[in-house]
Amino acid sequence: MRKDVKPKGIIPAMITPFTESGEIDVSGIKATVDFLVDSGVSGILCNGSTGEAIVLTREERIKVTEATVSAAKGRVQVIAGTGAPSTNETIRLTQDAKTAGADAVLVITPFYEIPNQEGLYAHYDSLAETVDIPILPYNIPQHTGVEIALDTLKRLAEIDNIVGLKDSSGNISQFAEMIRLVGDKISVLTGCDDLLISSFVLGSPGGILALCNIAARMVVDLFESLSAGDLGKARELNFKLHPIARAISVAENFPGPVKEAVSQLGRPAGPTRRPITPLSVKAKEEIRDALRMAELL
Numbered sequence: 001m002r003k004d005v006k007p008k009g010i011i012p013a014m015i016t017p018f019t020e021s022g023e024i025d026v027s028g029i030k031a032t033v034d035f036l037v038d039s040g041v042s043g044i045l046c047n048g049s050t051g052e053a054i055v056l057t058r059e060e061r062i063k064v065t066e067a068t069v070s071a072a073k074g075r076v077q078v079i080a081g082t083g084a085p086s087t088n089e090t091i092r093l094t095q096d097a098k099t100a101g102a103d104a105v106l107v108i109t110p111f112y113e114i115p116n117q118e119g120l121y122a123h124y125d126s127l128a129e130t131v132d133i134p135i136l137p138y139n140i141p142q143h144t145g146v147e148i149a150l151d152t153l154k155r156l157a158e159i160d161n162i163v164g165l166k167d168s169s170g171n172i173s174q175f176a177e178m179i180r181l182v183g184d185k186i187s188v189l190t191g192c193d194d195l196l197i198s199s200f201v202l203g204s205p206g207g208i209l210a211l212c213n214i215a216a217r218m219v220v221d222l223f224e225s226l227s228a229g230d231l232g233k234a235r236e237l238n239f240k241l242h243p244i245a246r247a248i249s250v251a252e253n254f255p256g257p258v259k260e261a262v263s264q265l266g267r268p269a270g271p272t273r274r275p276i277t278p279l280s281v282k283a284k285e286e287i288r289d290a291l292r293m294a295e296l297l
Helices: 026-038 058-072 087-099 117-130 150-156 172-182 193-201 212-227 231-248 256-264 281-293
Strands: 009-012 043-046 077-081 104-108 135-139 164-167 187-190 206-209
Touching: 009 212, 026 043, 026 058, 026 212, 043 058, 058 077, 058 087, 087 104, 087 117, 117 135, 117 150, 150 172, 164 172, 172 187, 172 193, 187 193, 193 206, 193 212, 193 231, 206 212, 212 231, 212 256, 231 256, 231 281, 256 281
Parallel strands: 009 043, 009 206, 043 077, 077 104, 104 135, 135 164, 164 187, 187 206
Antiparallel strands: none
């Protein structure tokens, strides 16, 4: 049984720092992990959407996971993104992550190859049977074209090593129903930076969030304030963070805004890989304004 390792709390969806020549910046990963751990997070996700995993080679994904695990030094749980369009490739990437030392994996639904709900269930069931590691499916239908239906989620929650779910659909009503149906069995985590208070008030035990690359301590404080019943402080923090959340919650050119914000704060980020392009002068100024409103600059 794996249900005793359900992830919770604030888990940054970490960027992958690159050198100016576009290579993996291992020292930048270490500095980023140290910053996040010092900010009080409960885990770190590497090789997710924010980490540009889709444009990393298999060898680079392994390198990023190994560097993250090494930098974490057991201080927090490390989750690695291992999703791919095919089940076989997802299994290979998940085996890689386990060998590299990841504590759990986040597995985005298949994309481009669009399964029906039975195929979606079989995808995760096969993975769970093949690789002995805690698994969190990732629901983001606006990017994948695949929605984890509620009936399918109920079935998935019965699989021993499925311990959580990240939902970035932005459908707060659906999210509430997910928590109601399976929140006692798995951790239903939010991936929506702009819906923090709503998600936590509904009972989500945490989030896997790009916003933490920029303001990890503030996000942790918001979550802990709500947990302690201090709604006033949580609202104050949310209003400071919300302009940043809106600026980075973009459908196109992601995670360009996240890396730009991290760069403006003087921490390792580097360029994004194509086809993601540098931000315009106007977009960079909008990021700077949001950072100022949050009193981070």
